[in-house]
Structure formats: C-alpha cells, structure tokens
Amino acid sequence: MKAFTLSPIAATLMAASFLPGAYAQENTPGSPDSAEQEAEQILILGSRRPGRSVVQSNVPVDLIDEETLGAGGFNDISRQLQNVVPSFNFYQPSLVDGTEHIKPASLRGLAPDQTLVLLNGRRFHSSALLNLNGSTGRGSVSVDLNAIPSAAIKRIEILRDGAAAQYGSDAIAGVINIITKDAAEGGMVSVSGGSYFTELDGVPELLGIQVDDQGNIIPNENGSNRVTGVYGDDIHRNDGENINLAANFGLAIGDDGFVNFTGEIANANRTNRGGYDDGDTYPRNADGTFDERELSVDRNRFNFGAPDSESYTLLANAGYYLDNNVQLYSTLSFQDKESISGAFFREAADEGFFIQNIYPDGFTPQIRAEIQDWSVLTGIKGSTENWDYNASVVTGSNEVDYTTFNTANPTFLQQTPTSFYGGQLANQQTTVNFDASRFLDIDTLFSPLSFAIGAEYRLDEFEISAGDEAAYTNIQATGDNGEPVFDENGNPVYQSDRLFAQGALYFSDAAEVDEDRHSYAFYVDLDADITQRWNVTLAGRYEDYSDFGSTSNGKIATRYTFSDSFSVRSSVSTGFRAPSLQQQFYTSVSTNFINGEALEIGTISATSPAAMALGGSQLEAEESTNVSVGFTWTVIDNLTITADAYRIDIDDRIVLSETLGNDADEAAVVQQVFSENNIEGVGAVRFFINGVNSRTEGVDVVANYSIDDVASGILNLSVGANYNETDVSGVVASAGPSDLFAPETLFARRERARLENAAPGLKQMPQQTGRAKIYR
Structure with missing residues (x-):
C-alpha cells in the first residue's frame, strides 16, 4: 500500500482552518492600542511600501534587535543568528582548506549563495572564496557575515521567502538585511x-x-x-x-x-x-x-x-x-x-616524500589565510511633493592571500622550501541603485496604492593571482648521464611521485584569472489594500547579464486579516541565481585524500577544452519557484504564534561535478583528455555544471511570549522550530559533446547525498532573553 504523506503547506493550511478567527476582538493593525508596539517594528524588507510593519507583512520576516543577538554569549553575527533563528544554519567544517577561514551560512537548507545579504538595505558583496572541499555548501560562494562587527548592529531583518523578483540574484531562500547603529x-x-x-x-x-x-x-x-x-x-x-x-x-x-x-x-x-x-x-x-x-x-x-x-x-x-x-x-x-588551519598529517614513514631529514617525525602543513574585506556605501535619499527617492553606490571587495608553511614540495628532495606563498583570490562588486516610490489614490481600493520603481547596475570582478612557482614546480629525474628520464610511453619521470607543495593552497600561472561582467535591472512593486482586511503585493523584475543573458521574474504576496489576532498570508514567486564568476572561471590544484590515498585534484573552468570534453558547458542561471503559506495568531496578550510552510523548486541548480578520474573505469578516459590538453601532474578533475533540479519543503513555527516590567525590562521567551527536507528531483547534467560520461557519472551518489543532507531535518530553538525583543 502506498504511504500517504502530508506536505508542509497542506499541513499548515489544515492547522489554520481550525484556529479562531472572526469571533476575536477586532482592532485594525493601526489602532491606537497597537501604535506604540508597531512603532518599534517598522521594516525595510518585504515591501517597498513606506511604514510597513512586521504585523502587516505578507511574508515571514524576523526582526531581531541587538539585545537578542547578544543574549547567547557569542560575538560574531553568524553564531548569534544560529542561536535565535530556526531556519538559519551556520556550518563550522574542518579540514576543508579555505572554507575553514570564511565559513558558510544558509537559510532554509539551501546553498549559502542562495541567500542575499544587504547592509543597510543595499547589496553586500560576496567573498572571493569558493567552497570546494567536502563541506556543506560545496561549490558555493558565500558572504562573510562576520566581516561586519556585531557591536555595530542595531537590528537584523530576515525575510524568509523567495525575493529575487524584488531584490535580484541570490534571493531564492530569502534576504538578510543588517541595519547598523545610527x-x-x-x-x-x-x-x-x-x-x-x-x-x-x-x-x-x-x-x-x-x-x-x-x-x-x-x-x-x-x-x-x-x-x-x-x-x-x-x-x-x-x-x-x-x-x-x-x-x-x-x-x-x-x-x-x-x-x-x-x-x-x-x-x-x-x-x-x-x-x-x-x-x-x-x-x-x-x-x-x-x-x-x-x-x-x-x-x-x-x-x-x-x-x-x-x-x-x-x-x-x-x-x-x-x-x-x-x-x-x-x-x-x-x-x-588572519586565520591558520591545519591539513592532514604526513608520516615520516611515507617513503614517497624523501624528506625525513627535514621532518624526522612527520609534519602537518599549516595554511595561513590573510583576508582583507572592505565596503563603501554612499547615497542620497529624500522626498519631493509626490515621490520618495533613494540613490546609492556601493563598492565592496574581498581578498584572500594564502601561504602554506611547515610543508615541503617533495620533487625538490632535500632542497625543498618549507613555506610557499599560494597566491591571491580577489572579488570586487560595484552596485548602483535608484529607487522611487509614491502613493496613488485609486477609488476602488481601500487605501492608496503604493507604487515603486527602480533600476540597478552591477559590475562583478574576479581575479586569481599566482603564487610561488616553487609550490607547483615538478623537477624531472635525471639518469647517471645527467639526461632527463622518460618512461616507456615517453612521459617524463619526476624526482618524486608526490608533486606540488604538500597540503598547500596555491595557484599556478595557468590558473590566473581576470574576469568581469556587468548587469542591469529594472523593477516595479505594487502594494494595495483591496479591502480593509485584504492586502496584495505584486513585484516584477527584468535583469540582463553580459555573460548568460536576461531573465524576468515576478511575485505575488497576500494577507487576509480575519481579526486583530489572526491573519493568513501566502506568496508565490519565481526567482533566479546567476552563476558566480568563481564558479565559471576558478582554476586550481589541491591535494585530496580519497580512500586513504593522496590525489592531486584539478578544478577547472566549465568552458575549458578539457571540461567541455568531459561534459562541461557554459553555465546558465538557476531558476526557482517559491510557494509559501502561513498564519500569525495572537493567542493571548503578549503570546504570538507564527507558522509558515514553504516549497522551493530549483531548476538547473549549479553544482560541482563528481571528481572524474579517481575511479579505475574513468582513469583512462580522463588521462586521455589530460594528454590532449597538456594537463600534467593532476590525477583527477572536477568542474561546475547546471547539474540537477531540486525541491526543498519545510515549515517554520515560532512562538513568542513577552513579560513586561521584569527587572526594569522585558523578558522574552521564545520557542522555534524548523523542519526542512531537500530532494534531488532530477539529474539534468549533459554528458557533453563527446558523450564520454552519463549524467549519473557527473553527479552521482556522493554529491547527491551532500546536497540532500546539507541542513538538519529538524532544528528546535528554545530561548530565554532578558531586556530583549524579537518580532516575527
């Protein structure tokens, strides 16, 4: 017999149907009794209608003040949010090279780069780092939230809903807006x-x-x-x-x-x-x-x-x-x-290193990342007789320099250096925005129509600079006659079978990149009270990129207020995420341990000749469809319960391919491609693909109870939970023009398991804070 399952959205609708509604005391959200509370809850996210508050939002928005953030005892934004927001996850992996230094965070179980981060309402740049190794968020480029000092934060707004139609690329899972003190x-x-x-x-x-x-x-x-x-x-x-x-x-x-x-x-x-x-x-x-x-x-x-x-x-x-x-x-x-992490321990017993005199007890390579992150936002805003306007320019940069020490390049034998500069990753983003909004009186509407339009221009730049040549130099062995040695197939024989600096992050001359792209967007928002109880918001956005083309997206969100204590809300939207320049052009070699054996893994551009031969192609944008439905219920004074269910379908999701060549059945084919493209010293290779379609379903439930006049402040008790499940609904990766590999080879069981199990299935968050408020 087929098992019956109830989707989170259906479950939330059924729960809402049994909740009290029309018989509750009726006060409009703007009544005098609630004016003082609403004055503290004005939002920037979710709608461009001026003066929108939390209780009037058609989509779930968390408003978290500085006292609540600091109540958990952490000093960085990422762990503060992990402590108070059920749908937010901050991952802390180890032995994953660069990802240890800029760690990923995400909303609703999606990838770190599927959440948009704003600083004071404007797009904040992403890091230069590409998460490559076996951690959650593998293949993504995340924003370093901890580049913003937590002591500067006045409040944080988190929009837990698809918002690419309003804010552009990356906002598939939602938006985090960090408001600083003024x-x-x-x-x-x-x-x-x-x-x-x-x-x-x-x-x-x-x-x-x-x-x-x-x-x-x-x-x-x-x-x-x-x-x-x-x-x-x-x-x-x-x-x-x-x-x-x-x-x-x-x-x-x-x-x-x-x-x-x-x-x-x-x-x-x-x-x-x-x-x-x-x-x-x-x-x-x-x-x-x-x-x-x-x-x-x-x-x-x-x-x-x-x-x-x-x-x-x-x-x-x-x-x-x-x-x-x-x-x-x-x-x-x-x-x-500056951050220093360790690689795997190398044993002195390993004869392949030939460096026991340098490290007689073995050695653990150490990776130092020196990170500089800066951002400059300037703007002007004001009002004319009919319009409110806001124009701004923001430029942000993230640079990561790598040095590996306590290491060796065995091909130099006893003459090896023990420290290597690995090179630099640099990412810079410049965004120009202009927004304008006004109210229009429409006779058929209960309240004036809020009308907002805007335009945006963005320039993305990404660079890889090479490090010390000695880090990736291979010295060919010589015979007794001093001549270079070749094997029976005519391939050079090196002084060591362990090539490159051990445990190092480095970039060769061939990996150097200097790429940029630009995009422009136009968008419109409409927000209206159709009746005294029913509000509808519409948003549309057109965006054009210089590399992959254009995309159009829309959103409709609505809220019906049965009474001052109970409302139902829902939204449907389409969205997108543009492939990052890192995903398109990143090239490097690193040492990975597969089945206990060290293997040099090459990450190559998806459009390089070698990748194209193995199934790579020009990356396209991810496309998403978001559906959510929920309710807010004030059970008694100071006790509020919110529940929001969601389903997020993502097509052509960008993922890192399986590592091709470490399997015996693939090795001959991959090595043939390497030979045809003059790739040396690499045992296996991987690249980015529009590989899969996925579906994420879940539900957020939060209950807040506040007690006034406790120790001259407010005691806020909060219990929250997030249920989340992601499934790969289809593998769509192309096998490439040479048809060497089936899609299941490019994206197989290991990568599928990593994507589907990235976030916890259930996250519960009881918390108690004094002199603090958190609104949802």
Whole structure:
C-alpha cells in the first residue's frame, strides 16, 4: 500500500482552518492600542511600501534587535543568528582548506549563495572564496557575515521567502538585511572572553603503546600499519581560548548629522576535536618491526576543529540632513583577518616524500589565510511633493592571500622550501541603485496604492593571482648521464611521485584569472489594500547579464486579516541565481585524500577544452519557484504564534561535478583528455555544471511570549522550530559533446547525498532573553 504523506503547506493550511478567527476582538493593525508596539517594528524588507510593519507583512520576516543577538554569549553575527533563528544554519567544517577561514551560512537548507545579504538595505558583496572541499555548501560562494562587527548592529531583518523578483540574484531562500547603529551620542565598551571545556564522548585517551614480551610494539588487529594503544577514559580538552574587545560610540555633526563608529578586536586559539593517531610514524626496521620511537612520538597531531584567528574590524555609519528633507548617508566597513588551519598529517614513514631529514617525525602543513574585506556605501535619499527617492553606490571587495608553511614540495628532495606563498583570490562588486516610490489614490481600493520603481547596475570582478612557482614546480629525474628520464610511453619521470607543495593552497600561472561582467535591472512593486482586511503585493523584475543573458521574474504576496489576532498570508514567486564568476572561471590544484590515498585534484573552468570534453558547458542561471503559506495568531496578550510552510523548486541548480578520474573505469578516459590538453601532474578533475533540479519543503513555527516590567525590562521567551527536507528531483547534467560520461557519472551518489543532507531535518530553538525583543 502506498504511504500517504502530508506536505508542509497542506499541513499548515489544515492547522489554520481550525484556529479562531472572526469571533476575536477586532482592532485594525493601526489602532491606537497597537501604535506604540508597531512603532518599534517598522521594516525595510518585504515591501517597498513606506511604514510597513512586521504585523502587516505578507511574508515571514524576523526582526531581531541587538539585545537578542547578544543574549547567547557569542560575538560574531553568524553564531548569534544560529542561536535565535530556526531556519538559519551556520556550518563550522574542518579540514576543508579555505572554507575553514570564511565559513558558510544558509537559510532554509539551501546553498549559502542562495541567500542575499544587504547592509543597510543595499547589496553586500560576496567573498572571493569558493567552497570546494567536502563541506556543506560545496561549490558555493558565500558572504562573510562576520566581516561586519556585531557591536555595530542595531537590528537584523530576515525575510524568509523567495525575493529575487524584488531584490535580484541570490534571493531564492530569502534576504538578510543588517541595519547598523545610527546614534549621534552615547556608546559602549565591552570585553569578553572564554574557552571550551569539551569531553570527546566515545573517544578514549591514549595512555601508551602495547608491547610484547620482547619489547616489540604490537600491530593493531585492524591494520598492520597501526600500533595497538593502551586507552583510558574519554578525552577531556580545554582549548579555543578567545578574547573580544569591542567599542561603539556616536558623534553629532552639527545639529543635522551624525557619525557612529564601531571597532572590534577578536583573537581565538584553535580547537581540536580529533582523536589520537595510531598510525605508524617512522619507516619500519629491517626485520619489519616498528621503530621504537613510536613509543614516545606525539600522537595528538590530527587537527580537526576551528582555526587560530585574529581580526581587526571597523565600521562607520554616517548621515547628514540637508534642507528640503534630503539626507546624505554613508557606511564604511573594513576587516583585516588572519586565520591558520591545519591539513592532514604526513608520516615520516611515507617513503614517497624523501624528506625525513627535514621532518624526522612527520609534519602537518599549516595554511595561513590573510583576508582583507572592505565596503563603501554612499547615497542620497529624500522626498519631493509626490515621490520618495533613494540613490546609492556601493563598492565592496574581498581578498584572500594564502601561504602554506611547515610543508615541503617533495620533487625538490632535500632542497625543498618549507613555506610557499599560494597566491591571491580577489572579488570586487560595484552596485548602483535608484529607487522611487509614491502613493496613488485609486477609488476602488481601500487605501492608496503604493507604487515603486527602480533600476540597478552591477559590475562583478574576479581575479586569481599566482603564487610561488616553487609550490607547483615538478623537477624531472635525471639518469647517471645527467639526461632527463622518460618512461616507456615517453612521459617524463619526476624526482618524486608526490608533486606540488604538500597540503598547500596555491595557484599556478595557468590558473590566473581576470574576469568581469556587468548587469542591469529594472523593477516595479505594487502594494494595495483591496479591502480593509485584504492586502496584495505584486513585484516584477527584468535583469540582463553580459555573460548568460536576461531573465524576468515576478511575485505575488497576500494577507487576509480575519481579526486583530489572526491573519493568513501566502506568496508565490519565481526567482533566479546567476552563476558566480568563481564558479565559471576558478582554476586550481589541491591535494585530496580519497580512500586513504593522496590525489592531486584539478578544478577547472566549465568552458575549458578539457571540461567541455568531459561534459562541461557554459553555465546558465538557476531558476526557482517559491510557494509559501502561513498564519500569525495572537493567542493571548503578549503570546504570538507564527507558522509558515514553504516549497522551493530549483531548476538547473549549479553544482560541482563528481571528481572524474579517481575511479579505475574513468582513469583512462580522463588521462586521455589530460594528454590532449597538456594537463600534467593532476590525477583527477572536477568542474561546475547546471547539474540537477531540486525541491526543498519545510515549515517554520515560532512562538513568542513577552513579560513586561521584569527587572526594569522585558523578558522574552521564545520557542522555534524548523523542519526542512531537500530532494534531488532530477539529474539534468549533459554528458557533453563527446558523450564520454552519463549524467549519473557527473553527479552521482556522493554529491547527491551532500546536497540532500546539507541542513538538519529538524532544528528546535528554545530561548530565554532578558531586556530583549524579537518580532516575527
């Protein structure tokens, strides 16, 4: 018998049908009883209608103030939001190279680059980093939320609904708008610190190594290359010591302006959640027994946790009022950050390295990322007799420089350098906006029609600069006669079969990129009360990109207010996400461990000859359809429940292909392509594809109860939950003109599982905060 399943949207509709409605006391949202509360809840997101409040929103919007953000004890935006927003997930992977330094975050279980981030209502640039290794968000380019100091935040608005028709590319899952402080006086200074006290449940302490009666180390029954340990209780660790110093203050500029400054210094030591390494460290003795140094070597050498980091962050927000109700405004942000993470441990027993004299006890390469992030927003806004207008220019940049130390390039043998500059990633974005809105009196409508139009121009630029040539140099072996050595097939033989700097992030001359693109958009918003209880919002957007072409998208959202205590809301929209320049042009080589073996993996442009031969093609935009339905219910005074179900269908989703060439059946085909395209030293390859269609379904439920006059403030109790499920509904990747691989080979079980299991299926969030408010 076929099982019956109830979709989140259907379940929410059924729940709404049993809730109280018309018999509740009727007060319009703008009545005097609610005026004071609404004054604190004015939104920028969701509608361009001036003065729209949370309770009047047709789509779910979270408004989170600074007290609520800080109540969880964290000093960075990402973990603060993780603590208070059920549908927000901040991932903290380890051993994933660059992703450890700029970590991804997402809404509603979608990719990090499917959420748009705004700073003071304007688009904030993404990072230069492309998430490549085996973490959630693999293949995406995320915004570094932590480049904005949390002490500068006045509030955060999160629109949990598809909004590409209103705000453009990336807003498939929703929009996060960070509003910074604008006080002209006062301020604060805070110092905080801490560390982690952790028990690794089920991971025992290694107390020693077992030996037999002759004093020889006993091999592990699970592998002859491992020792047999003597273990105690579970590991207890105290690490991750951190300190944060933040200051904020406001200054008046005459009688008509302000400037608000925030500075933040943060330092954190690394954490380690890895167990002890019981693998052999040194070459075996002539009789096959373990080297006696195995008894005393440090086995706590496998780094798995947060990196060492130090950052200096500044933000200034300013405004000045001219005559005729015109305001000049500007926001500047800057962050300088250094972060150090570890790669896999390399054993001295591995004869392939030939560098035991340099690292007699083995070595763990260390990757240092030096990150500079800055943004400058300037604009002017004001009103004429009939129109409100807002014009702005924002330019933002993110640069990441990599250096790998405590490493070696084995092809240099004993003459290898031990530190390599890997090169730089740089991403810059400039956006020009003009918005205008007004009210139009329409006799058939209950209230004036809010009419908004706007235009946007955006320039994206992406660069890869090469690092030290020694990091990717291969030295050919020579014979006794001093001549280069070739194998029987005429291929060069190198001094080591382990090419390139070990554990390094680096870019060669061939990987250098300097690409840009531009786009322009036109959009329109309409917002009207059809009757006293029924509101409808319409939005449309046309956008044209210089690389993949144009797209048009629309949205309709509506809300029906049965009473002052109960409303039903729903929306339907289409959206898109443009492929990032990183996804189109990123090229690099890195060392990955597959089935325990080190393999040099090449990431190549989707339109390179090699990728085209293996199934690559010009990337197109992702296209989405969002449907949501929900309700808001004030059960009693100060107790509000909201529930919103959603379904998000994404076609032509951009994903990173499977790694082609590490499978024996693929190796011959891939190596033939490498040979035809002069690709050397790479064992396998991957590239981006419009690979799959997906469907994400879920429901957000939040209950808030506030108690006034508690310790001269407000006690806010909140319980929230997010249920979310993503399924790959179809694999659509083309096998390419050569038809070498089937779609199932380009996107197979491993990548499918990573996409479908990226976010937790159920996330629950009880919380209690004092002197704080969170509105939904």
